[in-house]
Each structure stands twice: as C-alpha cells, then as structure tokens.
Amino acid sequence: MVMVRFRKWFIVFLCAFSSVSLAQQTMCVGSKTAYQYDAEQKITPAPTGYMAFYIDHVGRHGSRYISKPKSEDIAYQILLMAEKQNQLTSLGKDLFRQIIRIAELNKNHYGELTDFGRKDIAFISQRMQENNPTVFKGNKIDVVSSRTPRAKETAEIFISSFKSKYPDIHVTQQPEDQQTLLRFFDYSSVYNEYKHSKVVKDSVKLIENAPKTQQISEQVVKKIFADDFIQKLDKGIEVVDKSSVKTRDFVISVYQLYQELQAFSPQVLKDNYFDLDPYFSVDENTWLNTVVTAKNYLEIGPAFDANSIQIKIAAPLLWDMLNTADIAIANNNIDANLRFAHAETISPLATLLEIEGTSAIAESIFDYYAVWQADKIIPMGANIQWIFYKSEKENQPVLVKVLLNEREVHLPIKSVQYPYYRWSDIKQFYTDKLNKLGLSYIPSLATAN
Template identity: 65%
Template sequence: MSFIKQSFFIQFLILVISLLMFSPLSFAEMITSGSKTAYQYDKQQTPAPDGYQAFYIDHIGRHGSRYISKPKYEDIAYNVLILADKNNQLTEMGKSLLRQIIRIKALNKNHYGQLTDLGRKDISLISQRMLANNPTVFKGQKIEVISSTSPRAKETAEIFIKTFKNNYSDINIYQQPEDQQTLLRFFEYSPTYKEYKKSKSVKNALKSLENSTKTVEMSQNVASLIFTQGFCNELNIGISLPEKSSIKTADFVIAVYQLYQELLSFSPEILADNHLDFSLYFTKNQLLWFDTVVTSKNFLQIGPAFDANGIQIKIAAPLLLDMLKTADKAITDKNIDANLRFAHAETISPLATLLELEGTYTAVNSVVDYPFVWQAEKIIPMGANIQWIFYQSNQPHQPILIKVMLNEREVHLPLKTDNYPYYRWDEVKQFYENKLSKLGFTDNNTSLEWLNKVK
C-alpha cells in the first residue's frame, strides 16, 4: 500500500471510529444521508451565567423533510428496471426493488417538493422546544416572520408559528417580492455565483468522484444483485431511455441511492406500511461512498469548497447584515421577541460558513478530503436552523451576551470567550461587521445591486 493510500485509509478509520464513538445515531443514519437527513435533536443546554436571562432570538431555518422534489431519479430507476423486467433480466432482488419503486412513485404522486408528515412534525417540535427552552424571550410583544416564496418554506413558517399563536394573535408571514428575495434566496441573484456553479473546477471535482474507479466498481457490485449478468453487461456499456441520454451502471445505482436518501423523509410507519427498505442493496461501505459522491455537490456549491471566502459564501452577506441589524434594533427598542426566517439548505449552509461556525468553514485542496471536515447531515439536515439567542443581566452595566445554536446544538464562534457557549455581543457584532466590510458589503449597499456586482 502506497504512503498516500495508507494515509487516506488511516484518516478514513479515524473518521468512522469517531462517528461511532461520539454519536447516538446509527452508522448509516450518521454518515450516509447527507442533506436529506431527517432532523435529529440532541438535548444540550448550558445554563446561562448567573443573573442572565434570554430576551430575544434571531433565527433562520430550513424547511422540514419533504417528498422528493423532482421525479428525475425515480424515473431513471423505474425505466431501467422496467426494461430489464420486460426482458426477464431481473433477479428476485431486482423484482423486489421494482415493486418498491412503484410504491415510491405512488407515494410521491402529486406531492413532489411538499412537506411530509415527518417534516411537519419535526418543525412543530423545533418551535415547541424554542418556546419551552426560552420562556423569558416570549413576552407577547411581537414576532416578525419572513419566508421565501417556496410553498414548502411558507408552510414550514406557518407550522412553526402555530406554537406562538396563543400569545401573538397578529403574527403574519412576510415574503419578499418574487424578483427581490435577496435575503433568503440570495443564491438566485448573483451572476458570478451562477457561473461558479457551472465552472470547470466544480464540474471536474464532481466528475472525479462520479467517474472514479471506486464508484464504477461499487456500482457494478450493486447492479449484480439486481440484474442478470447479460443486462449488467449492457448497462456497463450504456442503455438508451426515452428522453434520456445513455444511462450507465453508475447512473442507475446513484439514482437508487438518491431514492434511499429520499426515503429518510418518511416516518418509520410509512416505510413499514409500504414495505420500503433499501438496506439489502448497499453495504455500509457503499452507503458511505455514495454519500460522499452525492453530497460533494452540496460541499462544492453551498459549502466552503476550495475557498471558504469564495463567491458561494460571500452571497450570504445580505442575510448576515440583516440579522445584525434586526438584533441591534431588538436590543435598542426592546419591543420585539423574535425574528424568524424560513428558507432552504442553500440559505443555511453559506450563512453557517460565513459565520465560521465550527464544522462548517474548512476548505479542502482535493474534493475527496471533504468528508473529514464537513458533514452535511450535521449542518443542513431537513429542518436545519441557526439560532442567535440573546441574554441580558439583571445587574446594571453588564454586557449583552449571545449564544449561537446550529440545529439546537451549542457551537463555537471564531472568537475567544471565558464563558462558552456565551459570547459578548459587542465583540461578535464587531467581528462580523469587519468581515462584511472586507467583503465590500455595508449598510450603504442595496442587496440586489451588490449581489449583481460581487465577484
């Protein structure tokens, strides 16, 4: 074994062992579900310093678990399986998979992109915990709510605020105009970012994983469980499907893996009632690798990628400035209890990196290394959220403190503190204002103009 391969293998073992030792989740749940992971709550609350109590929350959240957003992957899997079935080239496991895909198509019909019952439940529980864990925040003054125009984001906001309706009867959800959603869908308003997503550096990095020997070999192993050898040989060369380019073995297996991830949006009861279980088709090592392949797109397009200060992160600047301004206003005016925002993974991930929250901002030189520094299931699971919780002292002349929660877990900020997870707000604010200034985004800019020009 070469030194490079040996070093990579040792790092891999360290990653696996650490995940198994320090996480209450199962191996498969922890490292094979990426941004499709259903929300997991890990109870963790450090008492506030003596004399301090929470008084305001600034929040941004992702929508809850959803049905598959488009039928792309189920169509690929279904059409290939149907073709093999017509030619009597499915194994018994292949026939079972086809029956499952048919049931998945029935479940998804007329629901693409909508929240599942599990997603609705998770969002409701997040809001209930917010109220229960921070009773001194919700004084019945005012809550301001904004969502993107996406139906699932708006429904998430509606579910979330139900918890507070009894004390805030006049809560309304505001949506920026369709052509000006610069706070929550900033990724749609930067020409430079759109170019970056399609750039050679991103495409080549993705292809390096998708076309790797490891991907090809593992895909062939999975396919051999599903098809006869004759059909496997055809699939290795490429099979033409209606309105599709040639589908090869890796394309098919990755499509099935994508459906495996999507199944995590359903409750265990739904999965059991519909006899949906893909566990026989993948080993744990295969799940780990296909997650690496599929989730690399998130890391490159909305994560730190090769530059944690790159355009894919800079574009979150308008949202960060808005959070700074709304927090300052709440502290000064003392007439609002919370600002709640609802959007998408493409909103949460760049913001988390811009904030330099632990586990979110380490860039890599080679895309194959990213799983060692960035795990989508910890950062942008379904229902992902960032909460800034503000605390004030009952004693005069004491500083305002802030605690930041990523998915309701206390996280370190890139500043020193003698009282983790609590930081002085004036120092946090200054740090982020300086960062925005270096990016060239200040209160003098309009978000739309800046996003159009930023490089």
C-alpha cells in the first residue's frame, strides 16, 4: 500500500503538478487530461473601486469518447490473435477483457461528450457566473461554436443556466461556411503543408523510433504476451484493414486507450473494473506520454518557431477578441462573448498570446515537456478568459485579468497591479505584434502565410 501511494505521488510530481487532482487520475495524459478546478487556488481581488463588467472567452469542448476506433481495433485484433494461440499472460487476459469493454462503451459514441465531460463544462459555466456576478446583468451574450457536434453541445451546456436566467439571451452559431474563426487549422493550405512536412514527420519519427521507445515497448509487452508471441510481434503481424503491427505500434495503441479512459468518471472506471495502471510503470507512463503528445507540441504548439504558421493561423481569432472587446467597452450592451472549439484552437491562441508556459521552444524534441505541457494548456474543457474591469471613478483605465483554465497567468506585458493589466497596454502589445508579423486585420486566413 505504501509503495502504491508513493507511485501515485511520484507520477503527479513528474507531471509537473497537473491541474487534474490525484482523486481523478494518477498519470500524465497530455491533451486527454480531464479538467478539474482547484477550489483552493488564489483569486486576486480586483483593485479598489473596480468591478468586472465583461468577459471574452474561448473554450475547448469537454471530455469525450475516443474520436476514432483505430487504437482499440489494433489492440483488440492483436490480443484476439494471442488469445486464440493461448499466448496471453494473466495480465494479458485481463487487458483483453478491458479492451472488449472499452469498445462496447465507445460503440456508437465516437467523438461525443461523456457524462463526465458534460459535468465539467457545466461547472466551468457555473463558476464563471459565481466568480463574476457583476458581469452578468441580462444584457446580450454572444455564443459561437465550431460545427462539430461536441463543440455545439458544449456551448449548449455552458449557456443552459444563462438561458434560464435570461430567456432573451442572444445565441448565434458560426455558419458552416464561416468556420475559419474557430477551425482555422482546417482552412489554411500553408498550415496543412507544414503539418505534413518532412521536418514534422521526421521529428515525430525520431521520438517514436528512439531506443527508449523500443525498450519500453518491450518491457510492456512482456507483461501481456508469452515470449513466442512477442517474437512474432517484433517482426510485425498483419491485421485486418491495418498495415503490419509491431510491438511499438501495439503498445502505443494500448497507451492511447489508457489516456482516453480519463474521459470517464471514477465511478464508471470502478463499475467496469477498468485499471490499466499495472501495464505501465512510472517511467513507462512518463516516456509514452512524451512520445504520444509530441505531435501536439509540433503541430499546434511552439515547435521550432513560436511565430510560425502553426501559431499565426490563430491571428483572425485574436483580432476578433480585440475587436469584440473594444465594441463591448464602447457600447456597454453585452455581458460576454463565448466561443467553443477545440485543442487545435486553444493552443495556437495561447502561444500567440505568449501566456506563460505556452511559447518556449525546446532545444530537442526529447526535451519539449520541460517547457510545454499539454496537460496544463489544453486539457479537456480548456479555456482562455479575458475578464474586463472598470472603475467606479471616471477617467480610470479599463483593466483586464487573463485566465488560462481558470488560473491567473502572466502575459509579456508590464503591470503594476498583476494579475491586472491595462486594456490599452494589452491591445497595443498584441496589435503591434500582429502587425510586426504581417498579420494586418483582415478576418481571413489569407494574411496568415
């Protein structure tokens, strides 16, 4: 029991104090991390005489079922083959049982929000209202979401309590042909070229093919298969509708399912006897998380250049936030702008804003976790909130506090009242930055080249 407790504490330590509590998870899971709010975290009171009056927000959908069955298909077919050949260890047999049950839970639900994810979103909305009572006065609230069902449902859940309070709330849905504001990663040919470029592919292969990846993969399969089957897996096994599956491919597939289990509540895990901890030691878990999450760092993180296309494509969204905020300040007739999208939306925006912990570049792909942690930046339900404050006195500056996942964060801007920044300073800094990058205000990805 003592060793189990130590193991769980040590994993949390390795995960650099992830926002998800030990009660909900005991592993690093990158962008699959379930959202959790720390009720004991510090909330800095507004300066004397100031009160919140408007919020500009961008959020990710809540925890979801696995989006595609690829990982469970690979795991199931390899385990089935081993089972028929009587090549499973006792742990292997239990893994096979769990994979079958995982597939049953996911069936007909791929990509949908789980009940756990729905509750997280409802709680984020509830806290937004409770923590900012002076913001919501019954004025207009503009809500837009990307076209995906999980983003739409996230928006509906988030604003359901607003609707009960304000029956006339103004809700809009981003038109299908105008998704560039929130799904910019789907509409830039330049970004698409970068995402599939040789430099990105080679970096992913470098970490996937690293000796440590192979070593750890061998360690994991020894817990699952008999030696004869491992030899076959090392050489590659043909499975239905898949190319040859080797040891590393199998282990990564099982590990990705391990990550995906975080979308379910502790009660669901308990009721279904889900427990993949025995298959991954502390070192194995930490390394495989690094391998699996490397794509996030390269494709939607700072990668090799924090001002390159994978970040610049968020420029139209940043321009939109700057402009909607200016309009809200000038007209004083809207309580909030709420946007709902994806990790691919949140991460580039956070890096473009240079929020602490989002824009540093690692010296090597093997070291990226030291400077960029997906579990802190883009967990399920991730959100960026700009909360605006005005003084009861005339001729006082509008102030802004920025939250990443409901935590006060530093911006690369001077402030004498941190975490409160002058809106004029924020607007000037980001306008200058965007102009310097050649991203003049045109609501189109044509400027993000």
